[in-house]
Amino acid sequence: MTMNMNISNYYRSLSAFILLGPLCFGQYQFEVKDASKNYDAIIHIDNCFSDQCMDKGTVELFNNNNTKVQTFTSDNLVLHLGEGQRLERGKVIPLKKEQSPLIFGDFNFDGTEDLAIRNGNMGNYSSASYDVYVFNSTRMAFVKSKELTDLGSNYFDFFETDPVRKRIITFGKDGCCRFFTTEFEVIPQKGLDKVLEKEEDSSEDGYVKVIIKEKKNNKWTTRTKVYPSDQYNR
Template sequence: MTNRVKLVTVLSLLTALLLGHFTASYSQQRHKVSNLSKKFDLVIDVQTQDEHRVSGKFSIYRKGAKRPFQIIRHNETDRRLSEDNPIFVSVSEKQNGKWSSVYFEDFNFDGNEDLAIADGSNGGYRGTSYRIYLFDRSGRFVFSPSLTRLAQGPYIGIPEPDRKMRTLEVFWKSGAGFQQVERYKVIKNRPRKIYEYSKDSMAGDGNAYITTKKWVNGRWRVWNKTVKDENQ
């Protein structure tokens, strides 16, 4: 084999490898979501950047419209969106162990559906984290930093709205020995903590120390209780 033939062969192999890498690194998926909202449809265009990162373009349509009225782009989103058939469910399915990459939910209890979009794995235990966008008077979804904080670590998953009590509930834990539940009222589109329940059994003395806090008349009321740790 001449040097020229060898060079052509090597270049051909390198080209094939680069093209294969490019195709694998930039594979694309499109998902149409119409089951989450009564008012809106969503078209998600996902691009796999590398083995660790997936980006997404989220085009929001009013039901029956042919053109989106708003487009939101995330440099990073849920890797599950790179799969062929990701599930799209409501927040209530979180109790059944089913998590969605996007949610339409009224997070500020103003009667309008808001939008939560996964922005990677920044939640507790490297779980899915979200950015929350509130539907405002201008008819667009506007990013809410304060509510988004409740959908990032250390909290696990999306905040769960209680429509009757008009509160948001979040949960986080540290190993098997500590867990905490928090509830928030949303006042002028900002969350304010009104309840906290924690259970701490990390002392290793066979006990679990329970602390309950409630915001009452402008101040915190605190109750402490010690119980036998059922896990020991």
């Protein structure tokens, strides 16, 4: 009789574990409040260690009325704690903008706020990489952009935006002495068009060779100039 009761209790416990999974033990939770003018976020990550997290996680986005608007997942959310912060399961830990694995901005220059979510270190020289979601006004939801995710994942860290010229600017490097800048024009309803490539090569002692390839009227031109190292500023 006792053995049957123990077996019954075991299977009840096992069923609860299967149903609830990690909720039985709690996840690490973080809150981001100052990264966006329109949204706050709650981040859940399964595993953290020391002063950083690098694991699968979810991001819950809330509007200014504290209504949840969308949930996202990332296979590798990466974030670092600030000085004096301590990991504790079940406790909501606040993150400053510079700690957050989220980047908000108008990446496609349509007047609405978009979102980039850290997806590991897949960028140039193992730099930060991001999945990029643009806000779709028709669906009233964030939709993942393949083009912008490629730019956010394959270059050196996250890209910059130039809202005046409506361009996205990416960076890269090769070894100690070669740096690359690439600019893409954002064309509404069409996508991205690469319009500039710039290479700065300081491998020759005392000099910097700059090669600029630029697209104008669907034609590419190339300009090359060599500067003394002490007279060149990147």
